[in-house]
Amino acid sequence: MKLIQDVISGSQRALAKVLTLVENEDAAVPDILDQLYMHTGNARLIGITGPPGSGKSTLMGQVINQIRSSGLSVGILAVDPSSPFSGGAILGDRLRMADIIDDSGVFIRSLGTRGSLGGLSNAVYDCAKVMDASGKEVIIIETVGAGQSEVDIVKIADTTLVVCVPGLGDEIQMIKAGILEIGDIFVVNKADKPDADMVANDLAMMVNLRKNSYDSQWHPIVRQTSTRTGTGIAGLWDDLEKHWSFLTRSGELARRRKLRIEAEIIRIAKHRLLEGAMDSILKSGTWASWVDSASHHKTSPYRVAEKLMECIRRDP
Ligand SMILES: Nc1nc2c(ncn2[C@@H]2O[C@H](COP(=O)(O)OP(=O)(O)O)[C@@H](O)[C@H]2O)c(=O)[nH]1
């Protein structure tokens, strides 16, 4: 297919087109992804998460400049239903968007989170792969800082960056959400504000208490930044480079990616199994009657699940 060839050869237009197909769950997508897959695996995936308003978009806008100076191409996926990029508006007002729009080495796309029960939607995984196949060397995924999507980011990213800010009491929130467990690099942004040192020290202390087996090889970095004064921005890119070189040297990259593929295969299979069987059941009205009878305690959810499994076996 010409469209696929065009994506692989780096056409931004073809990339945009395929991303739209993916987002709309077009019937052609599984086939397209199947063919693009052989051309993926070259990009480094950076996930960035943290509370809304902590400055993730602004920060990434500045890091893009660092990345471009080092000659690498960049794709950005913003998963934020509350404030879509809408033609680059989100990053746009805080970054010289004109520079970036003219730069064919940068591609920005926003995605909604619909249909994902609060987690990252399948579309995010797939869009990252399409960007990878199109030759983007660094892919940054910004997730809205709430709930499951924050923790889900580790399932897709090679490097996870957690952004927090002084003055929100976020340290405590992070422990709750399990955020502390997932960061490779922690950024205390808005370091131009009071108490940034305190937050950074608290974080460093908490990170020290973390007991991931991987921490014996990689000690998570805590870095202060300010997009107002420029403090720490170049350093942040250095940290990202350092983590990347650690990942490739230590074998951790291969380990993470293998886990990711395994989870992905299971995710695809689950999705297809359920989709086929559920479709016919929903149409026949059987589903509603099953749910009804379970909700009235006439049958158990276990029994209903069993019946569902029978349908899947009969009609895969
Ligand atoms: N004082 C200060 N404000 C910042 C800094 N970085 C971002 N902001 C502001 O914080 C607000 C939220 O930024 P945004 O990038 O949209 O946050 P996001 O929701 O995490 O993507 C904006 O008004 C930014 O101008 C910083 O380093 N210092």
Ligand SMILES: [Mg+2]
């Ligand atoms: Mg944002």
